[in-house]
Amino acid sequence: MPELPEVETVRRSLAPYVEGALIESVKLNRKDLRTPFPRGFAKALEGKTIERIERRAKYLLFRLSSGKTWIAHLGMTGSFRFKDITLDKQSRYFEPVTDEKHDHVVVGLKHPKRGRLTMIFADARRFGTMNLIETDEASAEIGDLGPEPLSNQFNAAEMADRFKNKATPVKAALLDQRVVAGLGNIYVSEALHRARIRPTVEAKKLVLKSGAPSRRLEDLAAAIPTVLTEAIEFGGSTLRDFRSGDGAEGSFQHRFAVYDREGKPCPTPGCTGTIKRIVQSGRSTYYCPVCQKP
DNA sequence: CCACTAACCTGTAGGC
């Protein structure tokens, strides 16, 4: 479900409710998600204040008053929502969730302005993870991540460095979180289409002999933050069940050029191509065989 | 170290 734009959408939707809130209680309905909750996880959160909620790649980072960070990954189907509160007007899309069998974490909050709130983490497939780390230390989760694509650290030269020895298809290289952090199956296909690069091209072919990025790689490095920023502006993409913290669906799925559009016409102006679906490393890739060059 | 596959787990859509 969630790639960088969806996680950022969740972060923004949670921020007004959690920042400044005291964690009064934490109830775990099972002992693990994809990985076990760390020992003493619930007790370590209780009594602490969430000072800020930040994001790194696809991870949510709840910065706590204890100097620790509660780190959460949504996996494929993870979601946060609130229960028993009056939602703001912009939350008009919210529909109460009646099926609670996948509610794994229930957090009781006391917000200085909003009062008591119940925040629930649900995750049907349980590919999500939660952990507690020291705020000022790199953790196993986020220590090896590549550059954040929406930061000024991210540029074509940086990508060229990471691509230069890779014979793997550029699709796979972009999914590797150590190369670029935050892209997933949707936005890799969309970014490659914008850069007019076929997903099967070897990553190193986009790097010049001198080690500098090719013109095509510069296009790709520009397309990545552009498509991610646009997707955030539309609240991310909802394919099946993605919802932000206030229950709203994303709408960027209506603006996909290639993802999940097999057999449909390529939207590039003047292009006569038809979107094709192939499988790379076990996952669907969508592209236009006419305007995305090998 | 790198690259690739299978596995984790549940829900749903589509074919028959």
Add this chain to the structure above:
DNA sequence: TGCCTACAGGTTAGTG
């Protein structure tokens, strides 16, 4: 309606 298969936004252990 039911049964079966394929597939789904992600990561990572295991293998070569």
